[in-house]
Amino acid sequence: MLLLIAHQVREEYYRLEKRFNIQFNGNCLYALSHYLIHRSRQAQSTINNEKARQLEDFLVQKFPLLYRFCEAILGALTLKLDIEPQRIDLLLLVLWFHKNGAISQQQVTRAIILAHGYATASSIANVANRLLKSQLFESFDMPLDVTPEAIANQVMAYIESHALASGLIILVDMGSLNAIHRHFNRRLSTPMAIINNVSTGMAMYVGERILQGVMLEDIVREIGDDLAIEHQLYYPQTDKPRAILTTCATGLGAAANLSALLKASIPEALGIDIVACDVETLADHARREPMLSRYEVLAIVGTLDPHLADLPWISLDSLISGEGSRPLMRIFGELATAEQVSEINNLILKNFSLRRVIESVTILDTAKVINQVEQFLLRYEHLAGRDVPNDRKVALYVHISCLIERLIRHASPAQYTGGQCPDRELATLREPLVS
Missing domain, CATH: 3.40.50.510 (Phosphotransferase system, mannose-type IIA component)
Known part of the structure; x- marks a missing residue:
C-alpha cells in the first residue's frame, strides 16, 4: 500500500515541480505518503473553523506559491487515491513542507x-x-x-x-x-x-x-x-511587477548581497521583487531601459546615486542610520497595512546594521575594516579640529570599506573627476590615512 501511494505522490510531485518551481528533500515524498495512509486513523481535528480560517488566510499571504502547490498536489491525489482531504490537511501540509526546507528554484524564462x-x-x-x-x-x-x-x-x-x-x-x-x-x-x-x-x-x-x-x-x-x-x-503597460533596485559601486555581487538583505526585510505577500543592478547598467540609458520597462520601479537603494529622474534614491548609509527608512515607509504606506509597515521597519533596523552591511559589500574581514576606519576617523577629527556627524560617519564606514576592497582588487571607479574633491580637503584626508 505504501509503495503504491509513494509512487502516486512521486508522479504528481514531478508533474507539478516544474510548474511551480518548488523543490523538496526526497524524504518529504515518503513522509507525505505515510501521512496519507495514517490520516484516516486519526481523530477528527478539534481546531474550530474560525481559527482554521485565520490560519489559512495567514498561509495564503505568507507562502502563496507553496500554498498553491499543496492545493494542486492534494487535488490531484484526491482523484487518484480516492481520498477526501479536509482543510486541516492542506494547512498542515503547507506548514510541514515549509518547516522541512521547501525552496523556490531559480526562476527561468x-x-x-x-x-x-x-x-x-x-x-x-x-x-x-x-x-x-x-x-x-x-x-x-x-x-x-x-x-x-x-x-x-x-x-x-x-x-x-x-x-x-x-x-x-x-x-x-x-x-x-x-x-x-x-x-x-x-x-x-x-x-x-x-x-x-x-x-x-x-x-x-x-x-x-x-x-x-x-x-x-x-x-x-x-x-x-x-x-x-x-x-x-x-512589455506590460500596466500591472507591471513592482520592484526595488539595489546597486553598489563595488560591483554586481555586492548589489546582490544588498538585495538579499532587503528581500529578507519585506514580506513576500507584498509581491515586491528586489533586483540587483550594476552601476554601469543604470548609467547607460540603452541598458537600463529594459529594466525600467519590465518593472514598476519603486526606488533604488545602494552606495552610488545614479541620478535617475522620477525614481526615489535611498542611500545605503541612510538605511543604516535609520534616515532612509522614512522614504521606504512612504512607498510601503500605499501598498501595505500598518502592521506590515511596522514589520518592515523593524526588519530593516535589524538587517541593515553597520556590520551586516559591510559584510555584504566587501569580502574583507569586517572587524578589521571597521577598526581601521574607526582609527582613521579619530585621527581625521583630531587633525581637522572638528567632529564628524554620526550620519556622515556611517557613510564613511561604508564608502571607505568599498574603497579598501577596490584598492585590493585594483578595480578603480568607472567614472571619476579630480575636481570632485578640492586639494586642500585631500591633504587633510591623506595624513590620517598614511599615518
Missing part, C-alpha cells in the same frame, strides 16, 4: 512551441528537451482550421497556471501566429516574446540560452543576428 499539424510542435519540443536534458519546452499542436482566439485561450491557460517571473518566449511556425497576443483576455504582467519560423535548431538555440540564464531581451536580440527570423517584444 519559460518557453512554449506553437505549430500547425498533428504533432509538429510536440515533435520539436520532444527532441529539444531530450537533447537539452531538461523539460524546458511545452508544446501545443494546432489543427489547420484553428482560430487565433482558440490558440490565445490555450496560451492564456498556460500563463495562468505557471509562474512566469522571468518572462515567456513563444516559438511559432507561421507569421500569422505573431498576432495572437491581440486576443489575450487579460493584461500581461510579465514580458513576452513571439518568434516565428520555429525549427529544432531554433528551439535548441533558445533553450541553451534559457538554461544559461540569459535574459529574455538578450535572447531576442541575439537570435536576430544568428538566425533569419522576425521577433516582437512586448
Whole structure:
C-alpha cells in the first residue's frame, strides 16, 4: 500500500515541480505518503473553523506559491487515491513542507512551441528537451482550421497556471501566429516574446540560452543576428511587477548581497521583487531601459546615486542610520497595512546594521575594516579640529570599506573627476590615512 501511494505522490510531485518551481528533500515524498495512509486513523481535528480560517488566510499571504502547490498536489491525489482531504490537511501540509526546507528554484524564462499539424510542435519540443536534458519546452499542436482566439485561450491557460517571473518566449511556425497576443483576455504582467519560423535548431538555440540564464531581451536580440527570423517584444503597460533596485559601486555581487538583505526585510505577500543592478547598467540609458520597462520601479537603494529622474534614491548609509527608512515607509504606506509597515521597519533596523552591511559589500574581514576606519576617523577629527556627524560617519564606514576592497582588487571607479574633491580637503584626508 505504501509503495503504491509513494509512487502516486512521486508522479504528481514531478508533474507539478516544474510548474511551480518548488523543490523538496526526497524524504518529504515518503513522509507525505505515510501521512496519507495514517490520516484516516486519526481523530477528527478539534481546531474550530474560525481559527482554521485565520490560519489559512495567514498561509495564503505568507507562502502563496507553496500554498498553491499543496492545493494542486492534494487535488490531484484526491482523484487518484480516492481520498477526501479536509482543510486541516492542506494547512498542515503547507506548514510541514515549509518547516522541512521547501525552496523556490531559480526562476527561468519559460518557453512554449506553437505549430500547425498533428504533432509538429510536440515533435520539436520532444527532441529539444531530450537533447537539452531538461523539460524546458511545452508544446501545443494546432489543427489547420484553428482560430487565433482558440490558440490565445490555450496560451492564456498556460500563463495562468505557471509562474512566469522571468518572462515567456513563444516559438511559432507561421507569421500569422505573431498576432495572437491581440486576443489575450487579460493584461500581461510579465514580458513576452513571439518568434516565428520555429525549427529544432531554433528551439535548441533558445533553450541553451534559457538554461544559461540569459535574459529574455538578450535572447531576442541575439537570435536576430544568428538566425533569419522576425521577433516582437512586448512589455506590460500596466500591472507591471513592482520592484526595488539595489546597486553598489563595488560591483554586481555586492548589489546582490544588498538585495538579499532587503528581500529578507519585506514580506513576500507584498509581491515586491528586489533586483540587483550594476552601476554601469543604470548609467547607460540603452541598458537600463529594459529594466525600467519590465518593472514598476519603486526606488533604488545602494552606495552610488545614479541620478535617475522620477525614481526615489535611498542611500545605503541612510538605511543604516535609520534616515532612509522614512522614504521606504512612504512607498510601503500605499501598498501595505500598518502592521506590515511596522514589520518592515523593524526588519530593516535589524538587517541593515553597520556590520551586516559591510559584510555584504566587501569580502574583507569586517572587524578589521571597521577598526581601521574607526582609527582613521579619530585621527581625521583630531587633525581637522572638528567632529564628524554620526550620519556622515556611517557613510564613511561604508564608502571607505568599498574603497579598501577596490584598492585590493585594483578595480578603480568607472567614472571619476579630480575636481570632485578640492586639494586642500585631500591633504587633510591623506595624513590620517598614511599615518
